[in-house]
Amino acid sequence: MADKDRRSKSMESRRRKRTSSEEHSYAVAASSPWDIVAPSPVPIRASVSSSTSKYPAKNHNFNAKSNFISEIGSRIDYSRTRKKIVGKNWEDHQLLRSGGFRGNKVETEFDDDEEEQKVILHVHDIKLPPFLDGRVVFTEQAELILPIKDAMSDMAVISRKGSALVREIHEKQKRDKSRQRFWELAGSKLGDILGVEKSVDETDADTVVVGEDGEVDFKGKARFSQHLSVGDFTKSKTISQQRQNLPIFSVQDELLQVVRENQVVVIIGETGSGKTTQLTQYFYEYGYTANGIIGCTQPRRVAAMSVAKRVSEEMESELGDKVGYAIRFEDATGPSTVIKYMTDGVLLRETLKDPDLEKYSMILMDEAHERSLDTDVLFGILKKVVARRRDFKLIVTSATLNGEKFSNFFGGVPIFNIPGRTFRVQICHSKTPCEDYVEAAVKQAMTIHIAGAPGDILIFLTGQDEIEATCYALSERMEQLISSTKQPVPKLLILPIYSQLPADLQAKIFHKAEDGARKCIVATNIAETSLTIDGIFYVIDTGYGKMKVYNPHMGMDALQVFPISRASADQRAGRAGRTGPGTCYRLYTESAYENEMLQSPVPEIQRTNLGNVVLLLKSLKIQNLLDFDFMDPPPQDNILNSMYQLWLLGALNDVGDLTDLGRKMCLQFSFDLRIGKRKVMLLGKSFLCQNLITLHCLMFTNNGKLMNTEETGVMTIFYRSKVCTRLGR
């Protein structure tokens, strides 16, 4: 009995202690209501609102907080009491169950009274910056735009389901604990099949090269230019004969005349007609480089460098001499460069330093139909340059028939059509929709390899995961084939390519397979435009691709799989007819091509986060975004949410102007580094913990590369780290 009393006393004292500590914690909570009602970190539109505002409160509004406390004070009391009761019941319940305390009645369920069923919604009284109070309209596009034609179509449903084969391979790899990156496979069986020789880890830490602009690629050795071999294309013909065979050659004079007479011209031509490689040379030969250089933009890095390589060969000059290229982390141009291929992002950055692009006499915007974010911003900027500089020419080229749109944007400029194509491409559609397009692609590739005529294969998939799984499945099936037959099986050289793969491994796709072997390139849409891979006669097009889509409710971009557009499908097919007649196997029906695919992709500017664009335009002193000439205006929600994020980060002030921090965030970092990370890196500098912060940013940044050494000076710290070297994909 005495024992029982002691126990019950100690229990009582513990309960008292607990209650007082609870009260203490509630007192703290009461002075910090944001702990009770967590502020939303992203501008989620409030569906329930007590005010006219659409956005959540900026969470450092302390006046708003104290009003809020008094308003909800009674609710806090209520919830405190409830918590105490529940806590007490729980404690008793535990003691009784453990046998430490005996009672007559054990409550196994706590009463749920009516009150507890109530859901209490706390709605912040939002203070928005004046420029986002809804009175200013930033765009003519009120609605969000879906990057898909019909969300219920077969292709859309399949794209959401994903591939069963990929899942199966993942499971298998997880079980085997052997899931590795391709460049870590050196020496392994799969590595041998794939022809992977060395790992990125072998990169020498001491040879890191810091670029002039302060940007460092710690895979300096993995530069494209050091790994490109001279093309083996059509050895039977000289380069000048090959040039003369191209459709563009026959219309050269008319084309030059149209360009002479007009400041802006839109040029439309089939894939392989010679737009990318020939136009720059014609303009150079015609003398357009007398007062400046010719710039040609490409939406993708691999295209910029491979085309520059080809043109330098055609002009019999070293790459980087007369013809060069500039992509992020790599500038292969020199003082005598007159033709410069570059990504559109590189040109966009140049406009910040030189708004009139004085060093260029002419810009060619190639593959304009891709409508990347950078291309669309460039359209608006270059339109202004054209108006300011009468000596400046702008050529817009596209493979699709949307020339009218480009022409109208520049005020009804002429459209020049290049007739014909170099080689025929036979198109074969699937008779029924493919439930698992990865499995179908593997089967099709094996069928071609076993039974098809010579010629290399190019498979289009959506991303790294699918590519790795496909390479794995292909190598497995090759092994099975070899072990199940006594006949000699020709070698299949399987080569993956996606943007995160190191440049030296990407460049492998241009190397010729050894005699008797067939090359099978497994690619994302980075191999879709402008690329000529010598020997590709078969294309397998799954019909899907990944697209970055902004979710304004989450305030983030997400990569999602969608059916591609008809324009992209034509581009993919076009990769088969570059150096000879080819065949394209489409793993979707003809009806899907006609009815389930958009004619051209939804412009990136209408579906992604615009934080970078807003920063850039503000840096270019464009205060009112409505004043900027967008070919297709971005949706209102995207602009508002992006501006709201910038304001929260302190990049914009209360009237929507760029702050000093915002200017730094724009000028000191690469465009594809997320704006939030830029701020963290800048803050790291002020708090003298930059090394650590930079390391964190590096580890979580999209490409795992350090963006700006001016800001850091810490390269060697993490450059030596294996983790980071691996991250430097």
Ligand SMILES: Nc1ncnc2c1ncn2[C@@H]1O[C@H](COP(=O)(O)OP(=O)(O)OP(=O)(O)O)[C@@H](O)[C@H]1O
């Ligand atoms: N690296 C290369 N090796 C061999 N031949 C090449 C190479 N690059 C280009 N060619 C030849 O030049 C032709 C024209 O290529 P180019 O890239 O200029 O065409 P395009 O009209 O721009 O096509 P696209 O719109 O698909 O980019 C190709 O079809 C091919 O025959």
